Amino acid sequence: MSVGFDFGTTNSLVSVVVGDRVIDVMDVETGRPHPSVVRYEGEEVIVGREAKDALGAAGIGVHGNTVKSPKFLLGEEVIAVGGVDRSPVDIVSDVVRYVRTESLRSPQRNVLGDLDNAVVTIPVIMNGLRRAALREAFAGAGMNVVQFVHEPLAALYGFIRGAKDPEEMARRLARRNVLVVDWGGGTLDLTLCRVDDNQIRQLRNGGSDQVGGDEFDKVILDEVVTRFRAREGVSESDLASPEAQLRLLQDAERNKIELSADRVAVTFYRPSYFQSGGTLQYQLTRQELEEITRPLVSAGIAEIKSLLASLSMAPGQVSLVVVVGGMAAMPVIRSRLHELFGPDRVEVPPNSATLISQGAAWIAHDRARLRLAKPIELELARGSRMPLLLAGTEMPMGGEVKSERVHLFCADPTDGIAKFPIATPTRLAAHPQASAHRTSLGIVTIKVDDTAPPLHERLELEVVLDDDLVLSLRASSSRRQDEATSQYYDLEFGLGLPNGADPRVDQDPKESDEVGVRLAPGLVVRANVTRDKDLSAVPGDVLYKHNTSAFARHLENRPDGATQSQVLERLYYQPCSVCGRVWGHPQCRCGTVGNGKR
Template identity: 35%
Template sequence: MNERIFGLDFGTTNSLAAFVADGEVRALTDNDEKPLPSVVWYRGSETVVGRTARAHIDSLDGGGTPGFVRSPKMMLRRDGPVHIDGRALDAADIVSEVLAHVRSQAELLHGHRIDRAVLTVPVDFAGPERRALRIAARKAGISVVHFVHEPAAALYAYLRNQLNYQHQLALLENKAVLVFDWGGGTVDLSICRVLGGVVKQIANRGNDNVGGDHFDERLRNHIRDKHSEHYGIFDLFSREQPGAAATLLSQCELAKIELSVHDRYTVLARDYIVGNQRERNLSVDVTRNDLEALSHDLVRKGLEEIDIVLEQARLDRHDIELCLATGGMVNMPIIWNGLIERFGARVPKLVNRDRIIAEGAAWIAHDQLGLQLSKPLEILVAGDQGRGEWLPLVDAEFSLPVENETAAATNRRFYCTDPRDGQAVFEFGKPRKVGLVQPKDERETVALLTMPVDQTARPLLERLECKVQIDHDYVAKVTVASGTEGRAVEKEIHSLDFGLALPQPNER
């Protein structure tokens, strides 16, 4: 890989690209030194993307101006078209507009054509979402070299910035690391372990009901109420100027950011409503205490996610060796203090928390890191004494393919033990934990496949060939064929777990 392969963090609220040149990582922000909003505006025959589109969103009275799309990333989970302003659009087409905009801005700043990227994804993005995202990227002129989980990218960026990388890596071997990412759309948590030089996720949580956008909306409602109360206005919504709601929401986002540093901020919106000269201009003072009181329950719920994910991993707070706090919301003192109360000095203060995921992806591209399965893909077979036994089909160390490749993962031969009902049932699974797996450990079934067999044949006569291929979207295709009857059936498995293979000593 080289410096023209960039890292791309396609976020729910904002997106950001980064690249490495001359040993330094550079985030490709816009003219305001901020990430690019993931917003699309279909304005007639014109498509507007990014900050200009965000500035014109009018969410008046809880609705939205036709033609605007916020958080298109979540649309990749939907089946069927997305209806925007009377038009049926494919989600991949909408997402491609954002990715193309990020790419064009990156090329302007970088000075070179950029058409390959390491693209980060949430840990709960399965095969269908990754496929849809690759299609969107291709439409934007971007070839995806790798998909990398966002927490793994954040952790690698942190490690890459350490003076003694190998020493820090050794300290984290088999230790639990919590990546706590609170952004505008969601709060996402992932507990990782570094096992044998591979970053693996062992537990994940997400909550899209406490993202930073909810804080902005509450602050906007509070400011509306204050302005209405001051001037005795009882029909403020009906008197808001077109676009005024969006302007006020942007001002509230800015106020939230400023109140992380200052105790007081004045929210201004000129010509906010139709009215006389005194009441038409909005000017309301808000304090940090106001914001914290308005959002107290959101903060509590977001921080409670920590205890939930720890319980899921069967850990407690003392088991966390390092807590990486990323995302803009962590700048709020009440949230930051909540993390310090739980983990103390194990929460380093990151200066690049709004860029760390994109920068991690850029370093992964630059250092030519690969991905491996973090859990084996297994098959349940008949064992001794009539008990089922899980056997690995694809080992956890299997290296995943890069762009435009498909890897033959395994080709195993089995025999039908009981053909009397005319069917052979194949059950595929994976361990619920990472690391060394014992036969008694709990498994999660990921797919069932039924193969017709000759029910007149005697046991152990019909030979069944099982072949597994894994593509560049980390989707496994399982094919079972009868060596005697000539039949074959296929099944796709979309929920493989994968981790980031870190460079070994002397590789950097």
């Protein structure tokens, strides 16, 4: 069987569905998720609560032996921990292994099976390299990642499936926009979704790794020390030792949580905090906490506004805001969300701290499979588009890869570069209209033979979808034998709810109108690849260079003759035959366009 596994920046836990309810497998001693903290003492590896508790009492050098929030280290080759070079993959494996072992010792062990398969949640901003490293870390701990799922998407799935009446909840949210705000210890993850036809589809993802709870803790620590120094006249040269700072950082996290609950003031107290032996003692009020953290909260709210602005959507078009993650407990964050969306549309579920893991567990239980929410398209010459992947395409599961090869031609090799603009419709639509707005994913470019005639150089584009939810493209040219690769991980997905309709069903166009964008004018890349040997795809100026006879008047309206668009394109780049100025020059008064002198 598969379970849900939320490997968080600050905490991790496993959840499993039994019958019609979800069970969270917590730390037996505290009843809370396992801290994502690792401490190395010689050959001994200490993980979780014991490693975190040791931070508050250990002596000199413990900071160098302890790793907090190892998730952020994924993607690095090696880091030094206590003077020993360690792989971040191995460090993460230690955390996963510990959570797995402790879960199999828990009272819920009888319903967990072997705990060797899991649906694992990831931040939306986690890149492909880090996803691959996380998969490797799970494998090192004896667990197979069945499927990665974005954390906010898992939270919304769990919000609906875990409701007392899931069908009623799905009807309540039908044809509505739902924003999930996952404000955790490491990242702020945002997903704007639409619930339609018993399925959840992402419209746009966003977020930041600069405003997570860990950043709040650092800011609180710095400000408390600064204010204490100013009040007591402690010199800046009287530094604190690294281990003392680490202990105070733990205090900052704990006091932040207490002030977010029912306390109106807390006291920071650390004897011998300074190298001179001086004690740090400072009372922090909730009002001061909000003042200190206001810039971080404002930066997070700005990320939310930016996400909505990217879709030209007003806050009033969001019907529900589901807030999860540890930072959801901060009153100031809730207050700012209420100001933006209205208190009636902001919901912090009572299980917000575990909803992501629960959602992953429901996805595992329902065997729900991620699908592309929008098609992926290649822009061709003359503004046409070729679907590379259709909306509703199933994403590969653990160990699977999907691959396609597309054969193309270069319609305009003049500058020696073939351009492959990759885009996706901004609106939800399985079969978008040609006029529908697109969001650019990027452009792949390769070198081509600039001396070759149009449509002579063959191009190949390989399209690969892997189980890390990454789209990889590899383009190559036949004559120049150049190749280039590119990866895209910022994709949108959909999940069908149980007994839902076919996820590939198109959206009601009247509904999709709510999710449009306004495009600013600017420069665009002129795509120069085409699927067929179609002479009309060649720009007029390029065609004239290689085949002047195509512009002969007797070939007008014939397959081997230039089209009217190509004639105009060729004229556009020709100077005025009278004054020599370029096309459209304001001082050209020769009237030559109409009489054919250009």
